[in-house]
Amino acid sequence: MTSDHASHRAAVARPRRLGLLAHGFASWGGGLDFLRGIATGLHHADATLELHVLAPMRGPLVMARNLRDAANGLLGRPNMAAHRPQPAHLERALAGTGAILHMIDIGPRALARATARLRLDALLPAIAPQPADGTPWVGYVFDFQHKHLPQFFTGEERVKRDVEFGRMLDNATAVIVNARDVVKDIEQYYPRRRAKVFAMPFSPAPGGDAFSVDVADARRRHGVGGRYFIVCNQFWKHKDHGTAFKAFAALSARHPELQLVCTGATSDHRFPGHFDELMRQADRDGVADRILALGLIPKLDQLALLRGAVALVQPTLFEGGPGGGAVFDAVAVGQRSIVSDIPVNTEIDEPGVTFFEAGNAASLAAHMEAALAHEAPAAPDPAELIARGIERRRACGQVLLQAVDFVRAA
Secondary structure, three states: OOHHHHHHHHHHHOOOEEEEEOOOOOOOHHHHHHHHHHHHHHHHHOOOOEEEEEEEEEOHHHHHHHHHHHHHHHOOOOOOHHHOOOHHHHHHHHOOOOOEEEEEEOOHHHHHHHHHHHOOOEEEEEOOOOOOOOOOEEEEOOOOHHHHOHHHOOHHHHHHHHHHHHHHHHHOOEEEEOOHHHHHHHHHHOOOOOOEEEEOOOOOOOOOOOOOOOHHHHHHHHOOOOOEEEEEOOOOHHHOHHHHHHHHHHHHOOOOOOEEEEEOOOOOOOOOOHHHHHHHHHHHOOOHHHEEEEEOOOHHHHHHHHHHOOOEEEOOOOOOOOOHHHHHHHHHOOOOEEEEOOOOHHHOOOOOEEEEOOOOHHHHHHHHHHHHHOOOOOOOOHHHHHHHHHHHHHHHHHHHHHHHHHHHHO
């Protein structure tokens, strides 16, 4: 056998090495969940893959950002340091996925060096176009909220998103999105795009530790009493906590023992007074003392509280993927969900998920009343839920590999 033939056979036999780009995802909790979903999907679709996560979490630019955050904290100015996940959070998110984590500097040069050193065959998901003459890459487009809810964005922000999405769809060979509804938006707003679009299927799956925290212990730690509904969203205006609060107030006279538990950051940089106004309205409605806004809590505590609730309430007015992260988690652990009927959410076809008219507190209250009247069936055994999740993630991973194979063949 010639050396050329031997080299060719070795190259064919070498497992595919994929680089997972953490830039834009490792800086917030939902992004960590998204990266975990990508990694677990690929791992279950092809266990021979080598997955390398490239996380820009070191170097001079990171040090400068940390110093800026510290200075803002000392001066009493708002900053995101308290909400920004640390490397340990990323490590936990990737546990069990088989992915290898690499801390790199911020910037395209550091990424190019890491890609070459690790001999990566493809990169994904890229939130910005990558060099055309470099390693094949799969882009990512999150959603078109600025088109559907323009009142939540400045004119400058809307133009910026239009330009960035246009650049991505013109420069990428393939992009992945979280829902078929996003594909429809791309077809409407960018009909002459270059990129082929791959919609990832709804793939909720519990991590191996999702059932590790006892529900009663979590309730004691966070002061949760009797029966309760739970909302697991940051207090961004488009999440529409206001409708949930009004529905809860309508139930309160008939169910004085009921609580509404809310997890997630209480700040919205676009509408700084939003949370305070919600709580003032709850006070006027006489239910402020039964709404528990817990803020950011440990993920495993959140999952325990979710498991112990009557049901999850998801009142959101817009999501880039079906149900958002909250319904993902609820379906994963076998909990019921009452979900707004916006188009993207109706892509969910799972038992225990019911829909109310988005923005209609009376409709939501009726569904909550029905949930109180009908005890939920016992959740399946955790082992069964984990097995279901693996199958969902495997299906998602197969779509991701189709996108990878498409860009490599282009």
